[in-house]
Amino acid sequence: MKKLIVGTLFTALVLTGCKTNTQYIDPADAEQNITVGLSYADFQLAAQTMADEMIASPLLVHPKAAQGGRYILHVNNITNDTMQRVDTDQLVKTIRVRLLNSGKFVVTTAFNGEDNMTKDVRGLSDSEMVKKSSVKKSGTVLAPDYSLSGKILQRNASLDNGDTRIEYYFQLTLTNLENGLAYWEGEKVIGKLSGADTVAW
Numbered sequence: 574m575k576k577l578i579v580g581t582l583f584t585a586l587v588l589t590g591c592k593t594n595t596q597y598i599d600p601a602d603a604e605q606n607i608t609v610g611l612s613y614a615d616f617q618l619a620a621q622t623m624a625d626e627m628i629a630s631p632l633l634v635h636p637k638a639a640q641g642g643r644y645i646l647h648v649n650n651i652t653n654d655t656m657q658r659v660d661t662d663q664l665v666k667t668i669r670v671r672l673l674n675s676g677k678f679v680v681t682t683a684f685n686g687e688d689n690m691t692k693d694v695r696g697l698s699d700s701e702m703v704k705k706s707s708v709k710k711s712g713t714v715l716a717p718d719y720s721l722s723g724k725i726l727q728r729n730a731s732l733d734n735g736d737t738r739i740e741y742y743f744q745l746t747l748t749n750l751e752n753g754l755a756y757w758e759g760e761k762v763i764g765k766l767s768g769a770d771t772v773a774w
Contacts, residue, residue, distance in 0.1 A: 609767050610657050611725075611741060619743040619761040620667035627747060628675045632756045633719075635677065646678045647717035647750075649685070655727035655741065664725070664743065681717050719756070720748045732766075739765045 627633060635642035648669065651661035672678040683691035695711055697703045723745035730738045740762055747757040 607765075609739060609765060611655070611659060611763075613663075615741065615763050616663050617667060619763065620664050621671060622761050623743065623745055623759040624668045624671035624675075626759050627672065627757050628677055630757050633677060633747070638677070643677055643679050644718040645715055646672065646680050646747075647684055647720050648680065648687075649720045649722040651722065651745075652724040654724050657727070659725060661725065665721075668721070668745075678719075681715065683714050684717070717750060720750055722746055722748070735768075737767050739767060741765075 633644065635644055648665050651665055653659045653661055669680050673680060682688040691714060694709050698705060698708045726742040726744065728740045732738055743761040745759050746755050748754070749756045
């Protein structure tokens with residue numbers, strides 16, 4: 574009986590000693606963010622790199638930039654073609670914030686059902702509760718100048734030593750809606766190396 578109690582206590586102590594306490598992860602620390610799948614750090618790196626390329630493009634300088642002119646951007650579909658359940662909004666949000674903060678772009682949310690209030694508020698003219706003069710008028714919403722679309726791809730390759738190379742491709746296109754031409758295209762590749770028995774999803 575004593576041996577059983579001692580063994581149980583020893584096991585409990587070992588398990589307690591191996592316990593990892595909850596701690597914050599530094600998103601800028603690459604060593605803390607290495608995962609086989611896509612991590613927060615991967616999204617940040619891809620989004621910031623491509624947003625900075627758009628901001629730096631000479632084709633995307635508004636003709637009235639000196640007077641505060643900014644292009645209106647609409648975010649179209651970003652397709653997930655990986656083995657993971659990726660929320661592409663995570664990539665898009667970081668890009669949008671960076672573009673807005675650059676002062677070169679504003680983002681419209683009035684289309685594709687992103688924010689239905691732009692449309693719904695114009696239907697309040699018949700409401701007895703709402704002051705009629707405060708209802709937003711039709712014909713005042715600005716159409717976008719550019720549309721951002723793209724996809725995230727995953728490609729796995731087996732190496733001679735049995736390891737697996739996993740590549741994630743972030744591909745985006747910015748289309749000028751006036752003429753249908755792509756004024757900017759970008760691709761950011763993030764590659765990872767893992768053991769043969771690793772599941773990448």
